[in-house]
Amino acid sequence: METVKFEQLDITEPILRAVTEMGFEAASPIQAKAIPAQAEGLDIIGQAQTGTGKTAAFGIPLLQKIDPEEKKIQALILCPTRELAIQVSDEIRKLAKFMSGIKILPVYGGQEITKQIRSLKNGVQIVVGTPGRVMDHMRRKTIRLEYIHTVVLDEADEMLNMGFREDIEMILKDTPVQRQTVMFSATMPREIMEIAKTYMREPVIVKVVKKELTVPKIEQYYYEVKAKNKLEVLCRLLDMYAPRLSLVFCNTKRQVDELVPELQGRGYFAEGLHGDMKQSLRDRVMAGFRNGATEILVATDVAARGIDVDDVEAVFNYDIPQDEEYYVHRIGRTGRAGRNGKAFSLAVGREIYKLKDIMRYCRTKILARPVPSLNDVAQVKIEKTLDRMSGIIEDHNLDYYIRMIEERINKEDYTAMDLAAAFLKAAVRGDEEAEERETDQLAEADGEGEMVRLFLNIGKRQNIRPGDILGAIAGEADIPGKAVGSIEMYDKFSFVEVPYRYVSNVLGAMRHAKIKGKTVNVEPAETEASPRLIRGKDFTRLKIR
Numbered sequence: 202m203e204t205v206k207f208e209q210l211d212i213t214e215p216i217l218r219a220v221t222e223m224g225f226e227a228a229s230p231i232q233a234k235a236i237p238a239q240a241e242g243l244d245i246i247g248q249a250q251t252g253t254g255k256t257a258a259f260g261i262p263l264l265q266k267i268d269p270e271e272k273k274i275q276a277l278i279l280c281p282t283r284e285l286a287i288q289v290s291d292e293i294r295k296l297a298k299f300m301s302g303i304k305i306l307p308v309y310g311g312q313e314i315t316k317q318i319r320s321l322k323n324g325v326q327i328v329v330g331t332p333g334r335v336m337d338h339m340r341r342k343t344i345r346l347e348y349i350h351t352v353v354l355d356e357a358d359e360m361l362n363m364g365f366r367e368d369i370e371m372i373l374k375d376t377p378v379q380r381q382t383v384m385f386s387a388t389m390p391r392e393i394m395e396i397a398k399t400y401m402r403e404p405v406i407v408k409v410v411k412k413e414l415t416v417p418k419i420e421q422y423y424y425e426v427k428a429k430n431k432l433e434v435l436c437r438l439l440d441m442y443a444p445r446l447s448l449v450f451c452n453t454k455r456q457v458d459e460l461v462p463e464l465q466g467r468g469y470f471a472e473g474l475h476g477d478m479k480q481s482l483r484d485r486v487m488a489g490f491r492n493g494a495t496e497i498l499v500a501t502d503v504a505a506r507g508i509d510v511d512d513v514e515a516v517f518n519y520d521i522p523q524d525e526e527y528y529v530h531r532i533g534r535t536g537r538a539g540r541n542g543k544a545f546s547l548a549v550g551r552e553i554y555k556l557k558d559i560m561r562y563c564r565t566k567i568l569a570r571p572v573p574s575l576n577d578v579a580q581v582k583i584e585k586t587l588d589r590m591s592g593i594i595e596d597h598n599l600d601y602y603i604r605m606i607e608e609r610i611n612k613e614d615y616t617a618m619d620l621a622a623a624f625l626k627a628a629v630r631g632d633e634e635a636e637e638r639e640t641d642q643l644a645e646a647d648g649e650g651e652m653v654r655l656f657l658n659i660g661k662r663q664n665i666r667p668g669d670i671l672g673a674i675a676g677e678a679d680i681p682g683k684a685v686g687s688i689e690m691y692d693k694f695s696f697v698e699v700p701y702r703y704v705s706n707v708l709g710a711m712r713h714a715k716i717k718g719k720t721v722n723v724e725p726a727e728t729e730a731s732p733r734l735i736r737g738k739d740f741t742r743l744k745i746r
């Protein structure tokens with residue numbers, strides 16, 4: 202796979218600076234092809250999906266054509282949705298950061314039109330809008346098309362699906378005929394070709410030609426996550442699977458630089474590798490990874506190219522790669538020399554479509570997995586700790602320690618089993634506490650701040666008062682009393698609300714607990730409003746007894 206640097210693409214200095222600041226290491230494949238063609242002034246049909254870097258592919262040459270002195274609308278970008286219009290205008294604004302006098306405005310339905318009109322009156326050169334709202338402004342004469350030299354139809358197939366064909370045609374008819382027309386679309390249905398034929402001049406089709414891709418036979422999973430939870434999810438996966446050596450891929454140098462200290466701060470042996478680093482430093486990082494001092498290598502695609510380490514156990518796509526070929530290269534770093542390997546991908550929002558594309562082109566299956574809960578992570582830790590203990594029992598003479606335990610249990614009123622359980626708890630607990638703190642954010646972001654109703658099979662008849670239930674739950678499960686919600690008591694049973702994130706704790710802790718000397722059965726209440734399947738997690742599995 203050939204790397205094309207932005208410097209090779211004849212890009213003006215301010216945009217190069219912006220691209221560097223955005224942390225882009227090399228042009229994505231679609232950028233490498235589309236930027237020079239569009240810069241030549243050709244009409245273009247680009248076949249590319251979201252996530253391929255298509256916005257910068259049309260945005261860079263478009264920005265280079267804008268005359269900052271001219272305060273009229275020079276370019277119009279049509280997008281199917283308000284979200285995309287905002288996203289595209291943000292990306293182009295970032296690219297234009299070091300250019301002066303460039304104004305970009307997103308216009309979309311749902312936002313007060315008077316606000317948009319005011320901004321338009323201040324002189325805007327690039328309008329990014331949904332077709333309906335652009336038409337509206339055209340009717341009001343608040344958007345004039347006569348100075349437009351470039352029209353971009355972004356996600357054209359999507360716009361047609363949404364019924365914007367008529368609007369798009371009207372808009373194209375009203376823009377100067379000598380304009381440059383650029384169209385990006387993931388698919389090329391007949392209607393797209395009809396528009397191209399009618400409104401474009403000898404368009405060239407730009408797409409990345411797919412090679413036959415052979416995907417290594419390794420287990421591949423993906424997790425749908427929110428952007429702000431990516432780090433937490435990565436850490437949970439690292440803890441769950443505890444790979445000896447793993448590679449974490451990011452799309453930008455900047456992301457590598459941000460992620461490495463985050464991981465180090467959480468106690469992982471992680472180092473970064475990207476193109477901006479001096480060769481001597483890279484060599485040092487690689488040496489650390491080879492000898493195992495560094496367990497997690499965080500890298501960009503370009504930097505990872507030279508890596509020749511055989512025993513990488515897991516590859517993480519912290520960012521979904523921009524090209525299918527990258528995906529294959531990335532995951533090919535694990536499962537080498539007949540070893541087992543795993544690949545994990547974190548998909549945020551629309552990246553899921555990119556993953557689907559990868560699956561289609563690579564003819565491979567990437568299985569969806571739920572984000573492991575803290576409970577899952579703890580379970581794995583307990584098992585790992587117990588395995589370690591088995592090793593110690595087999596390999597060491599424990600006579601001295603056995604005598605110490607005997608002495609202790611002869612003095613106290615508990616068994617060796619109790620002591621073993623306490624040791625196990627202490628061995629995994631330290632980590633758990635740290636994790637709980639870190640995951641509060643994830644819990645809240647996931648709506649885990651919600652309350653879950655629990656059913657208790659004891660009530661007023663047993664002489665129980667709400668305070669007894671509160672005390673038992675807060676005490677046994679080691680959660681703050683104020684976290685416990687409303688308690689409803691009936692003759693033979695009661696309901697109590699606890700925050701979602703404590704449910705597993707409470708259920709586990711109440712298993713052997715008694716309230717006022719009475720054994721109690723606690724389970725998630727089964728009501729219409731509170732089904733047992735909570736956020737995809739089946740609490741019935743945790744049912745006591």
Ligand code: AMP
Binds near residue numbers: 232251254
């Ligand atoms: P797009 O396909 O335009 O939606 O872009 C997807 C994401 O990739 C955006 O967050 C871009 O900022 C980012 N991106 C675009 N070009 C590059 C590049 N050459 N290297 C790394 N990231 C990029």
